[in-house]
Amino acid sequence: MSYDLTIIGAGPGGYVAAIKAAKLGAKALLIEKQALGGTCLNKGCIPTKALLASAQKLDLFKKTKEFGVECESVPKFNIKQAQTRKQKIVSDLQKGIEKLVKQNKIELITGTAAFLSNNKISVDRREIDTKNILIATGSVWSEIKGIIPDAKNIVTSDEALDWKDVPESVLIIGGGVIGCEFASILNSFGSKITIVEALPSILSSVEGMLSRLLAKSFKQNGVDIFTDTIVKTAKITNSSVETEFSNNTQMNFNNAIVCIGRKPNTKNLGLENTDIILRENGAIKVNEFYETNVKNIFAIGDVIGNPMLAHVASAEAISCVEHIFATGSQVNYNAIPSPIFTIPELAGVGKTSEQLKKENKTFKTGRFSYTASGKALCDGDTEGIAIVHTDENETIIGAHFFGKNATLLVAEATLAIQKQTKINEIEHIIHAHPTLSEVFAEAMLDANGMAIHKIGKD
Numbered sequence: 002m003s004y005d006l007t008i009i010g011a012g013p014g015g016y017v018a019a020i021k022a023a024k025l026g027a028k029a030l031l032i033e034k035q036a037l038g039g040t041c042l043n044k045g046c047i048p049t050k051a052l053l054a055s056a057q058k059l060d061l062f063k064k065t066k067e068f069g070v071e072c073e074s075v076p077k078f079n080i081k082q083a084q085t086r087k088q089k090i091v092s093d094l095q096k097g098i099e100k101l102v103k104q105n106k107i108e109l110i111t112g113t114a115a116f117l118s119n120n121k122i123s124v125d126r127r128e129i130d131t132k133n134i135l136i137a138t139g140s141v142w143s144e145i146k147g148i149i150p151d152a153k154n155i156v157t158s159d160e161a162l163d164w165k166d167v168p169e170s171v172l173i174i175g176g177g178v179i180g181c182e183f184a185s186i187l188n189s190f191g192s193k194i195t196i197v198e199a200l201p202s203i204l205s206s207v208e209g210m211l212s213r214l215l216a217k218s219f220k221q222n223g224v225d226i227f228t229d230t231i232v233k234t235a236k237i238t239n240s241s242v243e244t245e246f247s248n249n250t251q252m253n254f255n256n257a258i259v260c261i262g263r264k265p266n267t268k269n270l271g272l273e274n275t276d277i278i279l280r281e282n283g284a285i286k287v288n289e290f291y292e293t294n295v296k297n298i299f300a301i302g303d304v305i306g307n308p309m310l311a312h313v314a315s316a317e318a319i320s321c322v323e324h325i326f327a328t329g330s331q332v333n334y335n336a337i338p339s340p341i342f343t344i345p346e347l348a349g350v351g352k353t354s355e356q357l358k359k360e361n362k363t364f365k366t367g368r369f370s371y372t373a374s375g376k377a378l379c380d381g382d383t384e385g386i387a388i389v390h391t392d393e394n395e396t397i398i399g400a401h402f403f404g405k406n407a408t409l410l411v412a413e414a415t416l417a418i419q420k421q422t423k424i425n426e427i428e429h430i431i432h433a434h435p436t437l438s439e440v441f442a443e444a445m446l447d448a449n450g451m452a453i454h455k456i457g458k459d
Contacts, residue, residue, distance in 0.1 A: 002108075004030040006325065007122065007131040009114045009270070012039020014302035014314030015137035016098055021322040023105035030131065032124055034113045037098045038091075039139050041311040044159045047094060049182055051087035052162070053342050056189035060344065067381060078190055080167055087162075115271035119295050122271075133297045133325055136285060137314065138270065140263035140303035145174065147234065148259065154237045155257045158183060168192050168255040172244060174232050176203030178341050180260035181215065185344040188224055195225040195254070197232050197246060204341065208353045208388055208401035215343060215403065218384060232257075265304045282306055289331055290324040291317060299325070308337055336419040340408035345384055348411035351399035351418045352390060364390050364398065367447030371404045373454055375435040380405065387444035389414070395424040395449060406437050413441055424449055 006022045008015045011033035022029040036043050055078075062076040102109050112124040122129050142157045152160050158179055167190045173180045176198030188194045196203060196219070203219075203226060204212045216226055231247045235257055242257045265284040272279070277293050278286045284306025291299045299321050302314030316332045323329035341347040357364045371377040371385030385404015392398050400414030417427060427445050432438045439454075446452040 002028075002130065004028050004108075004129070004131040006030070006133045006135060006322070007129055008032065008135045008137055009122070010039065010137035010139060010302075010304075011037045011098075011109070012137060012139050012302065012314065013041050013311040014139070014318045015039065015135070016102065017315040018135055018137060018301065018318035018322050019107045020101060020105050021319050022326065023107050025322065025326045027322075027326055029105075029107045030129065031102060031107050031109045032114045033109070033111060037095050037102070037109075042091060042094055042098075044162060046311055048087050048091055048162050049158070049186070050342055051090045052083060052186050053182070053344075055083040055086070056186045056344065060189050064381065078167070080190065081165055084163065084165065113269065115269065116275050116277075117271065119275050119298070133299065135291075135318075135321065136270070136293075136298070136300040136304055137302050137318070138266045138304050139314075140309055141266045141268070142259070143262045143264045145232070145259060145261055148174070148232065148257075150259055151237060154240065154242050154255075155235055155259065157259050161256075161258050170195070170254045170256075172197065172232070172235075172242065172252070172254040172257040173260055174235075174257060175260035175262065176200075176226070176228070177260060177262060178204065180258070181219075181341065181343050183258055183260065184219065184224055185342075188219075188222055189344060193223065194219075195227070195252065197227045197230050199229070199231045201229055203228065204347070206353075207339075207341070207347060207349055208399075209355055210386070210388065211347050211349070211401055211403040214384075214386065215345075215347060218345060263303065263309055265306055267304060280306060290329055291321040292324075307334070308339070310337065310339065313337055333419055336415055338411045338415045340411065342408065345382070345404045346407035347401075347403050348407040349399070349401040350411050350415045351397070353399060353401065354388075354390060357390060357399070363393050365395075365448045366390050367444045367449070367452065369440045369444035369447055369452060369455060371437075371440060373443075374437060374440050376437050376439070377405065379435065385440070387440040389441070389444040389448055391424060391445075391448045396421055397424070397427070397445065400441065400444075402441075404437075404440075410437060410441055413438065424451075 005027035007030040008018050009032050011031050019029045019031040114124050116122050170193040173196045176196045184194045202212045234245045236243045242254045245251050280286050285300040287300050287305050291301050301317035303309045320329050320332050338350045367389045369387050372383045377383045382405040388401045390399035397417045402410045432442045443452045
C-alpha cells in the first residue's frame, strides 16, 4: 500500500499531524515504537499534572481551618492511590487517541522505523511506500557526565513518576521547568527537597521577578536551593545517594532526580543513510515549513530543537501538514504560551524584561498584585502577580504571571500578542468581576499608569 504521508512518532506532534492529514483527504500512516501519546502523555505533561492535582488537594487540606472548615484528623497521603488515579488518566487518554486514529482511518504500525536512504524507510524490515515522511520522534533525557541513573536511587523523572513510596529526602539536579515541578509535587507529598542549579537562578528563562518569587516561595516551604552550583559527584552507598557539590557541600539523600533538560531524539533513525543535515545541538535542520534539506522529508517538535512543548509540536504539525497538502500558515513563535505547573503556578508569553533589555528595546512595564484582587482574597490565594510589557506604541509584547491559575491567565495574553493588541483595546474588553482575569487587565493598564485598583506606580 502507498501512503501520502508517513509519520514517525505518535506524540502530540505526530498523531496531530496524522489526523490533520486525514482530514485534508490524505492517506496517512502513523508509526510508534512505544505507546500512543509520546512523552507528554506517558511520561511528562499528563502524569505529572495528575500527581500535581493530588499535591494541590493535600495542600488545600492543610489550610481548611482558616476557611472555617475543621477536620477532626490530620489528612494522610496515599501515594499508591494517587499512582492508580494517575495511570487511569493516562490509560483513558491513550484509548481516546486510539479512537481518534481509527475514526480518521489512519493506519497505525507499532514498530521501529529507520531510513534506508533519502526516500526509503522501513519498519522492522518492512519497506514503506510513501510520498512524504514526517519525523516527530521527540526528545530524550540529557546525561550528566559522571552521574549515572540506576532507575532506583538516581533516576530521571520517568522513574520518579512511578514511585510507590514518598522518599524522605530528594536531590533535584537541575532547577528548570521539570525540576521545579517535581520539587513542588514532592515537597507537598512530604519529601525534604534540595534543588541544585548550575545557573544563577532557577527557571532562568522566565521573567526574572517571577523566578525570584518562586524561589522565595520554595524556601518558605522548606525547599533548599543552591544556584551557581553543580553536583560534582553522586554515588550510591547503602541505598542512599552521597553527593558533593562544587561549593564543597556534602549531603546524603534517599534519592536524586536528574532534570538537566532534554535533547532531540534522532538515535537509531538511520539518518546516516540520508543527506539530512543536523544542527550542532543534534536537532534536525528544517526551513520555515519544517522541510529538511531532503525533498519531501519533514520534521517537527522536539526533534528540531524549538521550544520543547507539546502544544508547539501540535502547532508545527498542523502548519507542516497544511503546507504539504494545502497552503500552510507559519507558527508565530512570539506568541507561544509557556505554562509551568509549580505551586504556585507560573506562565509567560512573549518577551521578558531581560530579553527586551538585551535587545535594547524601549518598553514599559505594568504590574498588578494578587493581593489587590477580590477573587484572590476570597480564595485565600494572594501569592501572585501579573506583569505586562508594552512597546512604544502601547502594543502588548510580553505578559507573565505568578500565582493561582497563572496557566489559564496566559491564554488571554497569548491572544493579545498574536493579534498585536494595544492597551486601549484590552481596556474596553469587560473582564468579569470578581475573577482573576482582572489582574491581567489591571497590569496592562498599569503599563501607562492607568490602573484603576492600584495605589501608586512601582
